[in-house]
Amino acid sequence: MSVKRIVPCLDFNKGRVVKGVKFVNLRDAGDPVECAIAYDEAGADEMVFLDVTASHERRGIMKDVVKKIADVISIPFTVGGGLHTIDDINSMLTVGADKVSMGTAAVNNPNIIKEASEIFGSQCIVSAIDGKRIYVDPESKPGDRIIVQTEEGPCWFEVWIYGGRKPTGIDAVKFAKKAEELGAGEILLTSMDRDGTQMGYDIPLTRTISENVNLPVVASGGAGTLEHIYEGLTTGKADAALIASIAHFGIYTISEIKEYLRDKGIPVRFKKE
């Protein structure tokens, strides 16, 4: 049986984890390699590493970190942040990343998805979409936006780039469909409204995108309770749940999350070994 995936995400800056991971047995909570080992052992299904370093020396450090991570973990992992060219992607895959995610680069130049998926295969090209709700007057004409009803009122979802600093005017649902056509193999979908709030994933956003593409969708942004993860994977129709604070701060372990999901009838993987 195919299972839902629990995917811890670590942000790192200049080779160090930005928000420390609170595992009791961790010698150095800022070391992405140590954190990766801990999550692999804890039963994570995959991991995502996002480099938020804002400087030109980033590539070298990133390559070094990715290489070290690849040497120690036995589950797949995605690397994202500042990858713009075929060369950037190649350098990450060569040192052992399984997938690369592209957000800003794919908006500025959607063809990079096509080019990269043709060279490296769709399976390793993740389209990272940061979506933000833009509420509309119920009476207004939607134009070509895809309007979604939410508890807070009708809205559409706008793609933002540069780490959530710049709006694009692009409809996130349409962009996801375009990414699929161009050859992306997965959508990493982050709600900007919910990211960091621990208020739960943006379910209407997740569900709408999941229903509009035939690709695996990873829900991201807002998971704060076990119920949130359950909601994201059921009502939100996501295939995987990205988690950050809920795991890093030691609120729940991966096993606790999976036991909760299993008890509610969601297929999850337990490490039997």
Added chain:
Amino acid sequence: MTTLCIIDYGAGNLKSIKRGLEKVGAKVEITHSIKIMQNADGIILPGVGAFGDAMKNLSPIKKDLIEQIKQGKPFLGVCLGYQLLFSESTEGGIHTGLDILKGRVVKLPNDVKIPHMGWNTLKIIQKNISLVEDIKDDAYVYFVHSYYPKVLKNDFIIATTNYGVEFASIIAKEHIFATQFHPEKSGKTGLKILDNFVKLVKGI
């Protein structure tokens, strides 16, 4: 020491499978040299990119690769490297494969999300095959694929997996083995499969 060669026929991550094989005690070379392939004790055909491109990239060594496999050298195909063993694939038009096994590679059904990406279980059909020694029924392994081979001979099917359709996730024919999933990304279960392969190459 047992030397295995991983056939390098395109861009991508070959490091994981190399590392996995090294962990279980093999010496591994990533190569596109016919000579190294001929001298190796076993051949790994990994999975990178699309079927048509892969066959194109393999063309300089295709004849020798087929010869090596047919001569009885232990072979492990992974993901696309598994699919390439078959007669043809429908990925991006009809492309001819290595034609070592009869059958056609077709797309997963439309009612499931494609690619099939993530962990899924193995149903072991033939337990007495060395590649799956100590692998339990319902063990989880990691898949990433959009196509699967329709295996014509049931004798070759060692394990199956269900994703919209029940497909052969491990096959074996004499010294030829192949998996649709990525053993190098499948935690301890995957490492055990690689270990089993290395052992059978060593003749243990």
